[in-house]
Amino acid sequence: MKSLILKEIDELIFGSLGIIIFISFFIGAVITIQTALNLTNPIIPKYLIGFTARQSLILEFSPTFVSIVMAGKVGSYITSSIGSMRVTEQIDALDVMGVNALNYLVFPKIIAMLFYPFAIAISMFVGISGGWIAGVFGGFLTSADFVEGLQLDFSPFQVTYAFIKTLVFAFVLATVPSYHGFYMKGGALEVGKASTTAFVWTSVVIIVSNYILTQLLLGQ
C-alpha cells in the first residue's frame, strides 16, 4: 500500500506541478496587469494592485480555480484509469482474488491528495511572483508598492481558510472521479463519457462547496 500511495503522490501531485506553476504564474501576472489598467484614478494608491493580486490569488484563484483545472487533469486521469480497469475486467480480477478493489484503488488516491495543499501553496507563491514580475517589469508599479500591498491588512486566517477549502477540494478531486470510474458500465466510449461526466460533477461539487465553505468560514 505504501508504494501505491507514493506512486499516486508522484502521479497526482508531482505530475500536476508543471501545469499548476504555468497557470498560476500567468494568471498572477494577468490579475496584476488588469488591476493596474483599471485603477486609473490617481487618488487610489498603487499598492492596492499588490493587495488585489494577493487577495485574488490566495482566496480564490489558487484554491478554487486551480482545483477546477485539476478536475480536468487529475479527475479525468482517475476516472479513465479506473474506468479502463473496469472495462478490461481488472477490477473483476481484484474481486475474484479477494482484494477489496474499492479500497485498493481509491484509498491511495485519497491519501495522496492530502498533499494537494502543498501544490496550492506553490501556486500561491508562483502566482504572486508572476504578479510582481508583470507589475514591476511592466512598469505598472514599483516593487516596494507591490510588497506593501501584499502586506496590507494581512490576516493569517485567510490562508487557513484557503487551505481548509483546498483539503475539501482534494477529497472531492479524489472521490468523485473515482466513483464515476469505478461504477461505470460499458466500453471504451463509456470511459470517455464517464471522464467528461466526472469533470462536470467534480467542478459542480467544488463550486458549490466553495460557496458553502466561504459562507461558513468568512460569513458573518
Place this chain on the structure above:
Amino acid sequence: MIEVNDIHKSFDDAHILKGITTSFQKGKTNLIIGQSGSGKTVFLKCLLGLFTPEEGTISYDGKIYNDLTDAEKRDLRQEMGMVFQGSALFDSMSVEGNVKFPLEMFTKQSKSEMQDRADFVLKRVNLVDAHHKFPSEISGGMQKRVAIARAIVMNPKYLFCDEPNSGLDPKTAIVIDNLIKEITEEYDITTIINTHDMNSVMEIGEKILFLKDGLKAWEGTNKEIFKTDNETVTDFVYSSDLFKKVRQMYIEERN
C-alpha cells in the same frame, strides 16, 4: 469438487439462470458451452462468488458458499484462480509484478521466496524471457499464459477460465488448452472453462455442460458429445460444415 444445486439468478425482470444442478470433478477440465445469452458468464460469475444466486446452493468441497462467513469467503476466494477472457492483467505492472501480486497481497513470503515462486510458475507456462515486459508489450497468447501463471501462483484448488483462447490463432489456442489441461492434472485442480471453441470441446472436454436459455440442456464427455442424439446440442456443436463432416465420419466409422 464443486457441486451446484438448483441455482436461480435474475437481473431485474430477466430470469437468467433457471435452476441448474450439476457437479464439477477435481482434476478434470470441465467445460461450459452454449450460445451467447445462454447464461454461461452469469453461471461462471455465480461459481466465482461474484454474483449471489437467489435460490440454490454452490458448495466447494463440501463448503456451502452461502453458509460461509465473510472471512471464510475471502479465504475461499484465495483458493480460486481465474483466467479472464481479455486476460485482465494489470497494465501498470510488469509480467512478474502481475504474477507476484497475489503473493504480495495474501502471503507473508520473503522477497526471494516470491521471486522463486514467480520464476517457477512463469517457467511452467513457458514464459522465461518476459519477466520485465509490460502486458502491452507482449502478444495475446503470452498474455493468456501470464494470466494462467497469475491464476496458479497461489496453488488454487479451483481454476476458472472465461473463453481462454478467444482471439488467439488456432495453434496458440491448442497450446493454451493443453497447458490448462496439464496444469489441471498436475496440481489436481477443479477446472471450469467457459468456451465457444469447439476444438477445446473435442480436445480437453472431460466434462461438458451445455446451457440453453439458462437451463442445463445436456451434459457428458467429449466422447459422448459425438454420439448424442440431443438435437439442441448437435445443432449448436455441429453448426459448421467441417464439424458435421467430422461427426458423420465418426458415426460411419463406428458403424
